[in-house]
Amino acid sequence: MTTYSAPLDDIKFLLNNVLEMPSISKLPGFEDATPDMVDAILNEAARFYGEVLAPTNKLADSQGSRLDGDRVVTAPALDGIYKQIVNAGWPGLTGSRDFGGQGLPMLLSVAVDEMSQSANMAFSLCPMLTKGVVTALNIYGSSDQKKMYLSNLISGAWSGTMNLTEPQAGSDLSAVKTKATLNGDHYLLSGQKIYITWGDHDFTDNIIHLVLARTPGAPEGVKGISLFIVPKFLINDNGEAGERNDVRCVGIEHKLGIHASPTCTLSFGEKDGAIGYLIGDENQGLVYMFAMMNEARLAVGLQGISVSERAYQQAVYFAKERVQGSTPDNKNTTIIHHPDVRRMLMTMRALIESGRALTYSAFMHEDYMHKSDNKERKTYHQRRIDLLTPLVKGWCTENSVEITSLGLQIHGGMGFIEETGAAQHMRDARILPIYEGTNGIQALDLVGRKLSRDKGKAAIELLEDLSLIVRDSRVAKLEVLANSLEASLAACKEAITILLTEGKQDWTIPCASAFNVMMLMGGTAAGAMLAKSAIVASNLNDKSSGNAIFNKNKILTAIFYAEQVMPRNTAYLEAIRAGSKSIMALDVKYF
Amino acid sequence: MKVLVAIKRAVDYNVKVRPNSDGSGVDLNNLKMSINPFCEIAVEEAVRLKEKGAVTEIIVVSLGPQKAQEQVRAALAMGADRGILIKIEETIEIEPLAIAKCLKIVCDEEKPDLVLMGKQSIDGDNNQTGQMLAALARYPQGTFASEVVIDNGSVFVTREIDGGLQTIKLALPAIVTTDLRLNVPRYASLPNIMKAKQKPIREITAEELGVDITSRVSIVSVSAPVGRPEGVKVGSVDELLDKLKNEAKVI
Secondary structure: OOOOOOOHHHHHHHHHHHOOHHHHOOOOOOOOOOHHHHHHHHHHHHHHHHHHHHHHHHHHHHHOOEEEOOEEEOOHHHOOHHHHHHHOOHHHOOOOHHHOOOOOOHHHHHHHHHHHHHHOHHHHHHHHHHHHHHHHHHHHOOHHHHHHHHHHHHHOOEEEEEEOOEOOEOOOHHHOOOEEEEEOOEEEEEEEEEEEEOOOOOOOOEEEEEEEEEOOOOOOHHHHOEEEEEEOEEEOOOOOEEEEOOEEEEEEOOOOOOOOOOEEEEEEOOOOOEEEEEOOOOOOHHHHHHHHHHHHHHHHHHHHHHHHHHHHHHHHHHHHHOEOOOEOOEOOOEHHHOHHHHHHHHHHHHHHHHHHHHHHHHHHHHHHHHHOOOHHHHHHHHHHHHHHHHHHHHHHHHHHHHHHHHHHHHOOHHHHOHHHOHHHHHHHHOOOOOOOOOHHHHHHHHHHHHHHOOOOHHHHHHHHHHHHHHHHHHHOOOHHHHHHHHHHHHHHHHHHHHHHHHHHHOOHHHHHHHHHHHHHHHHHHHHHHHHHHHHHHHHHHHOOOOOHHHHHHHHHHHHHHHHHHOHHHHHHHHHHHOOOHHHHHOOHHHO | OEEEEEEOEEEOOOOOOOEOOOOOOEOOOOOOEEEOHHHHHHHHHHHHHHHOOOOOEEEEEEEEOHHHHHHHHHHHHHOOOEEEEEEOOOOOOOOHHHHHHHHHHHHHHHOOOEEEEEOOOOOOOOOOHHHHHHHHHOOOEEEEEEEEEEEOOEEEEEEEEOOEEEEEEEEOOEEEEEOHHHOOOOOOOHHHHHHHOOOOEEEEEHHHHOOOOOOOOOOOOOOOOOOOOOOOOOOOHHHHHHHHHHHOOOO
């Protein structure tokens, strides 16, 4: 059973009742996002991605892509799919109306993107990266560059890629070596980039690469990196893809997962130099790339939710079908009646629903941030996005590995067999804690940039906002939620204090605790969002409004989270309290 | 040429329905509702005829509660031009004859050249409305269509009948009811979903049309089919024959 049906009930409840879709649709420019319109879009997206894209997932994984000369041939199962998606207009959902997009809120697109990523994660990386290129060009591109590229990128007629990594420059981009030399109105690039997702394929007429490179005499390190647009085909006078540029795919990787996504080695300038166009100013490349990367990090967190949801649906189906063993009341029962299977399913469910609420909330702040004309509110939302980004990316993707592994575990031996399809989700999920900045990097980003720089101000602000949920839980008579959240919030506060005080004396303490702090804060913030969902559900049931069964199940899931997942948070605090000593004690030479 | 497409809001075909606790009907609370699949095929056919240039305007009409507006909008997003919603109370179980009478009035007003509708709905499974409307409006009818070709004032309808395929020629205006193999409905594109919001939907009530929609049928009870009892393994052919003869009494 490898079908997928979008969790529309949860998504609609989240958008309309827990998060603030009704207020978002009142922001200038979002007037089209009325409740009936949002509903119609979600319904059709669910149908489209569930019926058209989802059935390709397993077959495309087993077929993979291959290299034919310097041309990537994509999995035959994907034939025609990309065109259908472009024709249906889905890539243009948030794109600027000036360039043919629909200009709809991110809070809506996050839901549609979740469906796309659940349907086929390896495939959906292609539109996801294109969207990132659109974001970077939107902010930093010149008006000519926007005119030349944005319409085709927003519609999906062309795709986009992100070229950062080189063999010696992974997490540390200061080591980038690709060269760019000024040559009239453009630059000539030469060098090799690796791990370029969807770096080449046969879906579109053109591929627009954004490439990090160094100009001659640029300062050392990250301060000497510039960002260039390198189209696969140069744009002719009619604005169409013309002559072939000097960039070629010279290899694709054999990977653990996301087989349908060609991971390319791109060689720039093997002949005369690849023609590239500078974005903004020289040496500002990393700043520009971060515009794309921050959004991509949230998108990767969303991928964690998406692949987990797919694994969950498959596990539920199996657990209801598979007859094995007995319970005191039932001979030869389906395995869903076994408490340990229930533990696994509930863990999956609670982590997904809480993570979905956390991730969607970050995208809601994006909408507010973009549309707010009040400077104070704008910076508030930006602060919140900055803080939530490593939590969404780090926490949701760490969990995706656990959740997809549980999904496989529920299948028992059959899960280990590829034909069952449960293993694919685990293989696919495994890249998520790695790409777009490993979770170690996310954790350092959290404790370094996001916690230390402002002395914990933004984090305390978040904790204070979340403490209102403790109060509301008590009002709604959901004591167990209130108590567990209160304890977790206190743990977060203590962890921040430890970092800010002891971190000053010993640099290894924040670095060694960073991961635990990220998991503690992610688990607390997501747990708070699930508690908030439960409060809303409880209030709706008190008013006999909404779907009573859904609401009740939401409360039960939140109680499970409070009792079975929240205790992890206090354990993280224990580890943080212990500091870095035992982590660093064993001498390097004895490893 | 003007086409009228009648559609019905019905429970989504993917949903497993259950009788409600008092056995008075099917529990539709919080279930996903969609355009009845055969009606969706009718909308798709109208849009294809328009794309071929055979049709200039598509009007979609539905009878149902206010919420049926969602289905009318969905048809507009597929490519229909405007909608008519004939509102009825959600609690009323409307029957084919009442629907046909309402549609007859719409036909009188709109004077379509062709009426396309699903051969039946997947909830009532009556397969009557199209035929009844044909009688009331005195239009020729082509039911169970698997191919529809408009040609010079008439329509050729290929019908799926027990013996194979039968093609008939009807003078327009005519009624065509659609079968499963006529086409595969499209997914609405995002820009068309957005555009559908601007398309007009006229709302009227059945009372305003002067149609008595009171139910003529009373439902005695609705119950789920009895589950299949556990089977037994027989030891020999003789035992099987014995059971068939004496227990099942089928031979």
